[in-house]
Amino acid sequence: MLKSVLLSITLFCCSIVFAQDEFEQSLDSLQTLDDVNLFFQKNKKVKGKVIVFNEEKHKTRMATDILKMSVGAKKYDKDNPQRTYFKIIEKNEIPYYKVSCVYLDGTKHSLKDINIIRNQVISKYKEGYEFSNLAKQYSMDSSAKQGGDLGWFTNGDLHPDFEIPIIEGNYSVGDIFTIDIPETQSYYVVLMTQNRKLIKESKVLKVTMPRK
Known part of the structure; x- marks a missing residue:
């Protein structure tokens, strides 16, 4: 009985890790805003949006970290109760x-x-x-x-x-x-x-x- 329970837990944990890896891989494939729009069309249950961080308007630690990151880089928000990522799509000087x-x-x-x-x-x-x-x-x-x-x-x-x-x-x-x-x-x-x-x-x- 104990072995069955442990096996179930192991399989459950593996499925979570696999889903997480698959999710991160799908994020890695996003390169443009068009890719992002297509991603949301195919993944209706995923919650997300494109936001803009501006070095003059946003002075939080999160904003400072993101503005230092290069295009394509990801940041995992460990403080968010859900698994939340930030993916840099564009960087500009406006x-x-x-x-x-x-x-x-x-x-x-x-x-x-x-x-x-x-x-x-x-x-x-x-x-x-x-x-x-x-x-x-x-x-x-x-x-x-x-x-x-x-x-x-x-x-x-x-x-x-x-x-x-x-x-x-x-x-x-x-x-x-x-x-x-x-x-x-x-x-x-x-x-x-x-x-x-x-x-x-x-x-x-x-x-x-x-x-x-």
Whole structure:
């Protein structure tokens, strides 16, 4: 009886190891995002998604480790209750931009009044006022609480009519300018707070081995 039980346990453990090895081998075969999409189509029960780790936005130990890894490398998350892996699919350096702004709502002010306010903001900034304080005083959206700071963004993160003048403009740190988006009645005073920066990003497949 005892031998039968031990044999059953041994066979069970071997099946788990085999399934684990097979699972890891399937991960090793994934090289592109197209491979990942096909993998999920064939493995409906597998839970997973592609996530992006950015060296400026993600400062955890996990993110730091992943950003150091090369394309194709895997990381096993031993702290996760399920068997969870991270597989590096792509690594890139993406141009990012950083600005602060004062937003003025064209549905609440006339364009004439908006231009008066914008001229006041620009004049006060050039006189030595902190832009963050001006944003808290004048800006009409939630960014006012952060002193107008929008954080790092890249092409496609924000409204294109806001991004394009910043991305294509030859601006340097400290330059202040205006942006108009009549389509949404959005009007801005924008301060360049950082020069364009290439930031490392890793696209990573996070996948969890299903329970048996």
